[in-house]
Amino acid sequence: MNRNASSITRAPSRRTVLQGAGMLAAAGVAGLLPVRHARAQAAAPETRAAKLGFIALTDAAPLFVADEKGFFKKHGMTEVEVQKQSSWGATRDNIVLGSKAGGIDGAHILTPMPYLITTGAVTANNVQVPINILARLNLGGQGISVAREYQELKVGVDAKAFGHALLAKRVKTGKPVNAAMTFPGGTHDLWIRYWMAANAVDPNRDITTIVVPPAQMVANMKVGSMDTFCVCEPWNLQLIHQKIGYTALTTSELWMNHPEKAFALRADYVQANPNATKALLKAVMEAQMWCEDAKNRAEVAEICSRRRWINAPVEDIVDRIKGDFDYGSGRVEHNSRFQMRYWKDQASYPFQSHDLWFLTENIRWGYLPPGLDTKSLIAKVNREDIWRQCAKELGVDAKDIPASTSRGVEKFFDGKVFDPANPRKYLESLSIKYIKSA
Template identity: 65%
Template structure:
């Protein structure tokens, strides 16, 4: 997508030209395509360095591509480090430390986590570490996978046959387990919603366990769990190794649902507002590049490398291109639930979406429901910074949402979430702790 030139900013500073040339040289002569150079009117970043964590998942691609293709350098942040984390728990711990304590400044992160960290719900001694969400990184394309022992069931959106099989397994004295990646995180929300919609209480009928994303396949292979929820490429790898199969793409639960976010320590952003904007512009730039289907093979080649995801290219590329072989005979060649990095306002952090995650965490007992969520969201969600960066970047007005809310959301089981009346949504749910 070619973005329009801001006529008031046509003159490029000598420093910006040199920085752009240096970035190109660093890429071995590869020309960066999107969308325009750093202009003289952009305030100079207070620092050129930040350390951003990521987990080995394809939805970390905007950060990986921003580094590999020179977008950070293009926007005056050449010293950004994108550092692999072992788990979401490690990500949390390193965010609490901050780079000054040999941790990290920000991260590719499960959207609810900045709220859980900011409120001290998941930190040591419940000490809060204030966080800001600067952008959403993607929509859709997580998956729920089921072990090969249930291959005859071909489990999908309807989990009732799965429930009967789990009940039979439990009656024989064997444990049944569902794995997700972090308590209260997005994958926890998706697998709980799916199970509960089919009458399986995720706290009573099955044991819910935490497994880091890159360890999901190995744990399923040794029989640790009956099902799991995680991002790619681990569902595809599971299917390719014939250890299990894909039950659903999470976009089938909730079309165009929010997933990962870019979050930073609040104190880092407050100390470096210009650097935060430059970093955000680089990520937006990378998201636009990632969203182009013609770039998806190259993305797969890059992120599959050992220092990033460390998985075979064949496990990465198909689902990035929207080709979903569920391993049950069901094949979707052009899935509407392909991972979206920019289209459909994928990058904008709608505050209504974060309210849904908070209400789900009330549902399952992480919050009491007595909290002032509107005030909390106003502190953590920095959609104002996203808008500033997008306008500076020259993003067309049609690609910048007019409202902080996407409105009423509808789910596969007929439930609706109205951000103006979240209590009605919570009341409509049969299985819950609240």
Template identity: 85%
Template sequence: MQSNTNTISRRSVIKGAAALGGAGLAGAFPGIVMAQGNAPETRAAKLGFIALTDAAPLFVADEKGFFRKHGMTEVEVLKQSSWGTTRDNLVLGSKSNGIDGAHILTPMPYLITTGAVTANNVQVPIHILARLNLGGQCISVGNEYKDLKVGVDTREFRKALLAKRVKTGKAVNAAMTFPGGTHDLWIRYWMAAGGVDPNRDINTIVVPPAQMVANMKVGSMDTFCVCEPWNLQLIHQKIGYTAVTTSELWMNHPEKAFAMRADYVQANPNSTKALLKAVMEAQMYCEDPKNRAEVAEICSRRRWINAPLADIVDRMKGDFDYGTGRVESDSKFQMRYWKDHASYPFQSHDLWFLTENIRWGYLPPNIDTRALIARVNREDLWRAAAKELGVAARDIPASTSRGVEKFFDGKVFDPANPKKYLDSLEIKNLKAA
């Protein structure tokens, strides 16, 4: 692996495994090893996840004993049927039969905290503790458009979609997983860069990830954006193909986050840090190429994604057959769990997500983005956890900003001037202030 992937300070992990002669990590931590005064206030947490491969760090933290290693012996990792369900259960909290935290689309903690997507606009403060991955999503297109071999350029696809709309008199649909979420923003950006107005030319519809393939099969949508394994499953079922991986739109873009209710964090600071350390170690485990086949097998299990291993393992390893004749091995666009600072929750990335939510009218233009980020983003806890884990200095970013970001269409996002970026976008749907 490259230098910043790291074999990293998995020191404690390696020692634990070595003590058992290489036995599985799940059995390596039968006791609780916590420094005096740092014991968890509670050993329990209920964490939600959606059946996607970027939730793998939660699966691995459970299966390989990382939660137990850090004293969190009563963690429940619970499948959610949709992102809307995740939102609703976070609003409820575990005391009301909901959840304390989740694998979540990065913008959602902001949308829940502000009440933008909750019933009666109730505001429920949520903290982002870590990013779970970079990249790894795809945009797929139905076989109806196979001759076009749609890729990053959507101009010809736009013509085909508009022609279909005129011919049939029906709307054409692009599916995503949650309004204002990552998949919504990727497919909107991609379409708009080719001149498709996602609010006027087509319909954007919400479909839960696990239902994407079935809906494409019956013709409910023309294109969709989602994580794996649903894009590769679409190809295996001969229903459609992969147009682009989302890192082709924005290299190593931030994607899912690990987030907790703010009241849980406030009441249980040590437990929160223990959860965070477990997730970070699981991310390191997932990143290691030697573990990718095993991680894919874990993901395929019934309690997690419940999908054929064949639909998961290739892309987990970084091998992409787009279903169009294009094949890439060990692709640079593959998902990252730890390498390239994948785990660190850059505030500059949260600012981009907020700016895009302003672009599409999910948030008002006059919202105080800096104050909101300070309220939601807890990179300070990530740094504290990294220090306790002994993470190498090179794997801890010096700044809360990753700097200027460049996109496939030539657009540039400078975190120091988000308005300039917003002004440069031709297609948008700003909400009245």
């Protein structure tokens, strides 16, 4: 059981009684801050409805919990529909459509996607649809897995021998070797590219990156469609249970506590429904606190396993939700420091500095132009101001609300350093890159 997950409490003299329709559901939330009486007097939501998308992954758990435990209803959002999406491409298409046209208002989403959609970089006819990031849903928790044929290499963060094996296979068979990710320019694409490039494997020339929806990763590895993939759980552990491959590394081994998914809404929904937006965000934040608590992790796994959510055996989910990692290669870690964080370590706060890293990496690989005005774009997309308002209204301790929009200088496993004050220097330090012509 995870003993590192911090609970968020106040001294008894500062406690208040949980109010609202979700009182019974929320009263059992260990680690959840009491809500101040002022919250009950918050302006009523302009609408009680929202359609939110998700992909079948454990980092969508805050949305599952907000629905199952009544957090959306507690905050007056009684008509929230949380709808499964078949792929990140479907998420993109449905958020571009919007709920009025049969799509969705927002989603559990790969952090770079709101930027790629807002700029039109990944939309049909490059249509620009402004999207707002309201929170980060989690830190870390993704995995990079490799096929069983590479079992003897015991691939880890050091992938040089694996790279040689991939090149040898390509020469021998005359066929491409594939690395699967879930969406071009998305987090999984960037993690596997960073890992490969840091090990002197050019992800554009030495291998072929392919797009595979998360829930289809294991089946595709089984039939030999790829040699390695990057995805969230439960698909890495399921791969091991089916004896098809093993986990080379968890992505926090590349970048400790890296940002991952986001909670985002269409900007027009936010603009038209500021109170409903805050209500949705508060529900998600409270769900994140609930998910973080060690005492709830087994139930988080059970909720995730349900048919309406991930629809996978709970045994493929529970260990890594608790922080216990059997990599399938002989390496076993209990209560791993690389486990997914939903609330601890300021997991929920959408640091602008992290968005800048994602934009810089998308420039690195040619998905976005080098002359992009990242400062104004981040100001347009990132609504950390709403997160701060919600945190205060929820009674989050001031020490748990970041003092800055930057987490500061970030360090990676290969010694590279990203200083948000000088992203160009970071970009110049990378030997393998494909920047578009200005």
